[in-house]
Amino acid sequence: MTSTLIHAQAKQYVKNRPELAPGHTVRVHERIKEGEKERVQIFEGLIIGIHRGHSATDVTFTVRRIASGIGVERIFALHSPFIEKIEVKKIAKVRRAKLSFLRGRKGKSARMSERFSEADEFAVAVAKEAPVEQAPAAEAPVAEAAAGATEENKAA
Numbered sequence: 001m002t003s004t005l006i007h008a009q010a011k012q013y014v015k016n017r018p019e020l021a022p023g024h025t026v027r028v029h030e031r032i033k034e035g036e037k038e039r040v041q042i043f044e045g046l047i048i049g050i051h052r053g054h055s056a057t058d059v060t061f062t063v064r065r066i067a068s069g070i071g072v073e074r075i076f077a078l079h080s081p082f083i084e085k086i087e088v089k090k091i092a093k094v095r096r097a098k099l100s101f102l103r104g105r106k107g108k109s110a111r112m113s114e115r116f117s118e119a120d121e122f123a124v125a126v127a128k129e130a131p132v133e134q135a136p137a138a139e140a141p142v143a144e145a146a147a148g149a150t151e152e153n154k155a156a
Helices: 002-013 100-104 135-155
Strands: 024-034 037-051 060-067 070-077 083-091
Touching: 024 070, 037 070, 037 100
Parallel strands: none
Antiparallel strands: 024 037, 024 083, 037 060, 060 070
8 A cells, every 4th residue: 555655646756857778878957056056067977877766756877977087976866856957968889787897997998889879869758738729820810811802802
């Protein structure tokens, strides 16, 4: 009972995020609060692992990058309210679910070969809203103008 209740409550906190997988190079835009000021900080790197939790909101992913010759890893919660957006920059060809072996590599051996993909693969999944009824409003002035033109032709 508790598990189903938690799963039901977790669904309301799920946000639209792109499909992420190990091997994707991403830019994570995260809101940082320093004192009273708030700013957006970008962390760009390679996803080396994804942990899928028990509920939809438990998903975390680990991003690794090299900063000044030192490997830096951060773990982000996918549906965190502090994450503004996630951009997928590149998609690498990988054969593993976890890319932990990259931790022991440096330089060219730490690079992943890029997989050529379709343009729509980078598109972020956005909730499609119902189309707004603007077409009839746009046609109405055209119809009135056409009606006015026919009345002028009749008068002439």
